[in-house]
Amino acid sequence: MQLGRRCTRQSSLYQRGVGLIEVLISLLIVATGVLGMVAVHSSSMQFNQSSYIQSQATFLATDMLDRIQANADVAKNSNDYRVELDELTYNQCVASNYPVSCESSSCSPEQLALYDVKQWKFQLICQIPGTKGAISYSDSSSHRVYTIQLSFPNMGNRVPLSDIVLRGIL
Secondary structure, three states, rough: HHHHHHHHHHHHHOOHHHHHHHHHHHHHHHHHHHHHHHHHOOOOOOOOHHHHHHHHHHHHHEEEEEHHHHHHHHHHHOOOOOOOOOOOOOOOOOOOHHOOOOOOOOHHHHHHHHHHHHHHHHHHHHHHOEEEEEEEEOOOOOOOOEEEEEEEOOOOOOOOOOOOOEEOOO
8 A cells, every 4th residue: 555655646746847837838839829910910000001002192193194184285285294203392291381272263274284283292292201203294196195103212111112103195
């Protein structure tokens, strides 16, 4: 009988702390899983933000192309809609800078073209800070092709964005 007690005592000495080690290993596995989920969530948020910026930029480029098509006579026969990346820019989105020249009075088609470009540049800085926009065109024998380009700032450690380029024929 004593021999049985001795074996039980010895085996219980070897079993001390085994439950604690199992709990610590389980905790390590759960913590690794949680950290993985946090990393996936963070990446998802960055891609979501990039997608939002890309869709806003596409909307603004399409809006400008619609403005050009609405003022087709000036767009086909002048260079009033041509603008460079660093031309007619706004430093910040301040309501007092919002162009309203053609809202309170009637404008000529040429004045409307300048108004459209200023308003577009203002919307760029307000909706996507740091973004620059350019409008150019090329002529062929029968039509004019407008190219609208949006260039994004370096966003640091976020997902890099490629330029948006939209073309339309008048």
